[in-house]
Amino acid sequence: MKRPRIVVGIKWVPNTQAVRFDPKTGTLIREGVPSIVNPHDLDAIELALKTREKYGGEIIVVTMAPPGAEEGLRHVIGMGVDRAILVSDRVFAGSDTLATSYTLAKTIERIGRVDLVFFGQETIDSSTAHIPAQVASWLDLPYIYYVESIEKLELKENKVVVKRKLEDRYEWYEVELPVVIGVAMHSNPPRPISLTNKLRAVTEKPIEVWTNKQLGLDPRCIGLRGSPTIVSKVTWQPEIPRKRKIYQGNPKEAVKWLIKHLEEEKVLP
Amino acid sequence: MSSRESGNQQLLKIQRIDDLLQRNLWDVDHRPHIVVDTSRCTDCEYKPCVLLCPAGCYTLVDSKLLFSYEGCLECGTCRTVCPREAITWNYPVSGRGVLYRFS
Amino acid sequence: MATKFDAIVVGAGPAGATAAYKLAEAGIKTLLVERGRGRGSKQVFGGRIYVTPVREVFPDVEKTAPIHRWVKREKISILHNSRILSLEYESPEKHSFTTYLTEFTSWIVDKAINAGAVYVDEVRVDSIVEEDGRITGIEAGGERIEASIVIDAEGVNRLLLEKLGLAERLSPEEVALGAKEVIKVGADKINERFGLEEDSGLAWLLVGEPTDYLPGGAFIYTNRDSVSIGVVVYLATAVKKAREEIYRLVEKLRLHPQLRQYWEDGDIIEYSAHLTIESGRRFMPRKLATSGLIVVGDAAGLLLNTGYTFRGVDYAVYSGYLAAEAAKKAFNLGDFSEETLRENYEKKLLGSFIAKDLRNHTGVEQIMHEVEFFEKYPVVAIDTARKLFELGYETPRIQEALRSSLKTHHINLLSFLYKMFKMVRKL
Structure with a gap:
């Protein structure tokens, strides 16, 4: 029986909790800030693992990052993914979402047969949510986002039914494979790291490093040269100090109290 | 994004525990690593956890004990001082919880 | 998964990482398991390490360890009513240094990895497995890995030893709680304000007001470009006498009118807390080894707290080293019995300077409990x-x-x- 091949694209991002803003120079202080796997990508990994539990197959994680990202790849291998590809080369430095999605799409092409491509909903360091859509576009594949679960996967018929969550409703889609799927944030909380999987991440060699030697991409389409985005300015929205007013008493009075205070603060007209 | 502006004007007064904890790096698990059976706390006279938890995870709301694991510094004090053995204590899994860099 | 190890070390603190390094160096197939992410991410200490025992294990410590400053000035002060009474001591010798334990531990873990140990982070060990009266491996998340010998370096909270029945549940009488802030000030400002040379540092202990007159003390250590300030309170008395949250005590220390000048333009870069053993001698488990198991570091009660001296990291390193030596012998003999391990580890440890220190200072903690001394x-x-x-x-x-x-x-x-x-x- 045919087993699904699932690719999950993840991003190695600076832990934004630790990033500070220097108001004098108007730049982000990234010095000494450790990186983590983008938390929303872990939902995608988890959904991939659940899919594999049900239908078997193989999960391959792909990321484009400097060599330090191996730590993050070991983390997701610790969760149970089968293998990982680290796309890492100086020529990819300075990529915007266009160049990144192009590089990732070419990487996925090179992997060979792929049935499902998962991404997290967005990243915590830029929140553009460009990548899954652009990868789908490069690969000329359908793209469904806010997906919560895989309802039915029929490789023989070459189709999948997914459920996605919108603000006010659920929607079910039946699509032809392969398909790119954006997994809704917080929809699939990641499972713990397992001892034997983590051990495998260290003792076996499940992480391959691909440079542009393997991919052979046109230098005009990758890295800084392939990136038309210009960041003109970064500004900082300082946190608004909380008033920390707490009402204690019965709910009926609380409503009046709340409206009165919201009016005073000019939140309500 | 919970990043904050660098600078220390606000540091000239006593910090609230939440603000102190914000100085650290965290990767908090969605599953709590500590569970408190607060039904055992009602007749606990001292409630030493409230003053001694260095992360202020134990608070009194209307004289009822409220526990939140998110800011836990994983020191083990609550487990040690609890006179009612009301705390099922463990460390977080998967490297989650607090991530020290300068201690 | 058919991976089998000769030795498994639980906990990559200074004790565990040292044991793993020494075992791997001897060609023993070693697994080092750590619950934290990366290296040293769950490590907290006061602020200084005594170098002599560490040098015996790591002769390159002075050249390659992440040493921040050599403590050349010691200061002990009583603080009360806006007055400070101090005793100061200065020496040109390099006897102890300040650092971040997170960095120091990373340094040892890297050595262990380079020596061939397999390092697995982000895994919390749930139990040490005992079968037919001997230790056969570890279990985490329902998965088991076997080894001929397990070294328990789990730290002060001995969840694993408790499960094995080798340690009792912690009681407030045995430990003190330390809470600390690290404040980034800048190297030049530290030198200027404390009157220090480039690589020299200060270790400052304070009693009285900083602990709200509770048994315990406060500390100030100068790191490379930051200061570590904190408060330690003995839990036995704090349980009943604490009037304020411990973090407020640390904050008051930071904002103390006579101390804040040293760091007030600095930025708090971390806030941490940790339990510290009060009386190592009493805290020590009944036995430090059983069939297939050796206990090291804090878990073994190897910490000295005299009220004016805190020693733990050097003891931890040294006990890790002794454990590795004993395990090496056990592999040579093919004998992991309790008798052999106790003979080669426990006896050595009890005959070492560590046990001598702990014996020598037994009883100090009784004084520390006498409220008068602090109130x-x-x-x-x-x-x-x-x-x-x-x-x-x-x-x-x-x-x-x-x-x-x-x-x-x-x-x-x-x-x-x-x-x-x-x-x-x-x-």
């Missing part, structure tokens, strides 16, 4: 000094100043002298 005596000392130094018309003799201070605080002179004598003898 009344600091006040008397400051009062006496005030009478001696803050002169108006009259100039009292020392004896007069002391007597009248004791009287003000309703302390009998004889009992005071007796207690001081007792303390000096214990110390």
Whole structure:
């Protein structure tokens, strides 16, 4: 029986909790800030693992990052993914979402047969949510986002039914494979790291490093040269100090109290 | 994004525990690593956890004990001082919880 | 998964990482398991490491360890009522250094990895497996890995040893709680404000006001470009006598009108807390090894707290080293029995400077529990000094100043002298 091949694209991002803003120079202080796997990508990994539990197959994680990202790849291998590809080369430095999605799409092409491509909903360091859509576009594949679960996967018929969550409703889609799927944030909380999987991440060699030697991409389409985005300015929205007013008493009075205070603060007209 | 502006004007007064904890790096698990059976706390006279938890995870709301694991510094004090053995204590899994860099 | 190891070390703190390094160096197939992410991410200590025992294990410590500053100035102060009474000591020798334990531990973990140990982070070990009266491996998340020997370096919270029945649940009498802030100030400012040279540092202990007169003390250590400030309170007394949250005590120390000048333009870069053993001798498990298991570091009760000296990291490193030596012998003999391990580890440890230290200072913690020492005596000392130094018309003799201070605080002179004598003898 045919087993699904699932690719999950993840991003190695600076832990934004630790990033500070220097108001004098108007730049982000990234010095000494450790990186983590983008938390929303872990939902995608988890959904991939659940899919594999049900239908078997193989999960391959792909990321484009400097060599330090191996730590993050070991983390997701610790969760149970089968293998990982680290796309890492100086020529990819300075990529915007266009160049990144192009590089990732070419990487996925090179992997060979792929049935499902998962991404997290967005990243915590830029929140553009460009990548899954652009990868789908490069690969000329359908793209469904806010997906919560895989309802039915029929490789023989070459189709999948997914459920996605919108603000006010659920929607079910039946699509032809392969398909790119954006997994809704917080929809699939990641499972713990397992001892034997983590051990495998260290003792076996499940992480391959691909440079542009393997991919052979046109230098005009990758890295800084392939990136038309210009960041003109970064500004900082300082946190608004909380008033920390707490009402204690019965709910009926609380409503009046709340409206009165919201009016005073000019939140309500 | 919970990043904050660098600078220390606000540091000239006593910090609230939440603000102190914000100085650290965290990767908090969605599953709590500590569970408190607060039904055992009602007749606990001292409630030493409230003053001694260095992360202020134990608070009194209307004289009822409220526990939140998110800011836990994983020191083990609550487990040690609890006179009612009301705390099922463990460390977080998967490297989650607090991530020290300068201690 | 058919991976099998000769040795498994639980916990990559200074003790565990050292044991793993020494085992791997000897060609023993070693797995080092750590619950934290990366290296050293769950590590907290006060601020300094004594170098001599560490040098015996790591001869390159001075050249390659992440040393921030060599402690060349020691200071002990009593703080009360806006007055500070201090004892200061300065030496040109390099006996101890300040660092971040997170960095120091990383340094040892890297050595272990380079020596061939398999390092697995982000995995919390749930139990040490015992079968037919001997330890056969570890279990985490329902998965088991076997080994001929397990080294338990789990730290002060001995969840694993408790499960094995080798340690009791912690009681407040056994430990103190330390909470600390690290404040980034800048190297130049530290040098200027504390009057320090480039690589020299200060270790400063304070009693009285900083702990709200609770048994314990406060500390200030200078790191490369930051200071570590913190408060340690003995839980046994704090349980009943604490009037304020411990983090507020740390904050008050930070904002203390006579101390804040050193760091007030700095930024708090971390806030941490940790339990510290009060009496290592009493905390020590009944046995430090059983069939297939050796206990090291904090878990073994290897920490000295005399009230003016805290030693733990060097003991941890040294015990890890002794454990590895004993395990090496066990592999040579093919004998992992309790007798052999206790003979080669426990006996060595009990004969070492560590056990000698712990024995020597037994009883100090009893003094530390005497509330008077922290509640009344600091006040008397400051009062006496005030009478001696803050002169108006009259100039009292020392004896007069002391007597009248004791009287003000309703302390009998004889009992005071007796207690001081007792303390000096214990110390």
